[in-house]
Amino acid sequence: MTKIIDLSQEIYGGMPVYKGLPEVKMTIHNTHEEWDGVKDSGTVTPAVYKLELGEHTGTHVDALNHMAKEFKENSIDTMPLSMFYTEGICLDFSRKNLKELITSLEIEEACRQQKVEINTGDTVLIYTDHYRKTYNTLDWPNGPGITSEAAAWLGRKRISAFGVETMSPGVSGISNKEVHRICGRMGFTHYENMINLHLLIGRGRFRFIGLPLKIRGGTGSPVRAIAVFENEF
Template sequence: MRLIDLSRTITHKMPRLPNHPMISLSEFTTHAEKREVEGYVFSSAVMLLNMGDHSGTHVDAPRHFDERPGAKGIDEMPLENFFTEAVCLDLSHKPLKSDISVGDLEAAVEAAGVKIKPRDTVLLHMDHYRRTWGTEGYLTDFPGLTKESATWLGRHGITAFGVEAVSPGRPGRSNFEVHHVCRDMGFTHIEGLVNLDQLVGKGRFRFIGFPLKIAGGTGSPIRAVALLED
């Protein structure tokens, strides 16, 4: 058994979309601050985190992209949705700023020798993180799904798909269309993944990525992990 960490480290002022809150980490208390209780002297360290519910590696809840009454918040989503079988498709050959077509997905499935099953999580390795991390292009230059390719995934009855980028579709109309495909077909997506190259060619594995139980949350940071039975 082997665990592969698919999560980005949450850091102070880490890159995020400009319409999302800045991530702020600071010391709230340190070991330099001593306390005495009933003659016993001790100290404790505590960090203060200030960030939105779409910070770092995170999953979107239906409430994020579905304006209809009754759309579920992250605290209402079944835990089974975050502990699923999974496959990883290799799309690393796609140029930056390009669209991922239905044909691209079909070719990637054939090359991987896998079958997408109902309730799978499908991870899409686009080699975006390696190519753009540390540059302004990280927020804008990723390959992305289209309305048609997201619909193709949805027709397989998946629970979710995951990408390295900050959004599932290219910036602009395409990204909103992909979110609405998720709304209309009843699945969601994970953003900000890393280390997907380590899953290429591994066949089927287990995906684990439980969210925080945020009341009414529109999403949540997750500790995304792949469990491989080597």
């Protein structure tokens, strides 16, 4: 039996977004009553919504051209689909507090404790329980994150991507900008704003799927990220 775990936030008007990014607006563009020629109806049934949002809304993946201007040719539509369809593992860092850093030594130790290995092409998910603890609170922007040294270490492992529950892969003002630049230089990416990572802990390897929209020249895209476990009973 196949088990699919949804790793993606809902998208809705007014949801939290990273500082300075476009706010999410969601309005009814057409109704069924309008299409059916019904006037003065006491009900409004949405037929089409109008969405206004940035590429980096909710659970999303960054394109390499988001990392720094020198990677401007590497937009989301040019990145190989194999980067978004991989094997995956999830590592437990739920003990981490606000704005704490995660080092490569800690990642290695988490792998040993959970008896998993990071293989070439993997997506490595980092569970901090930050989503369940702080989503839509004042502490939501202040999550833990990896160091630039840990990002380079993951790059040397030749992963496809890593993913975090937080709004940024590094800690803002400390490691976040350099983590982005390292991803660009080393040719791998990351997912942000993931959920349900606690459901992956202790279950070993899984199929990870996080396909982006094919946005011409895009710097990223919302995704419907999932973990797939085969032959579960």
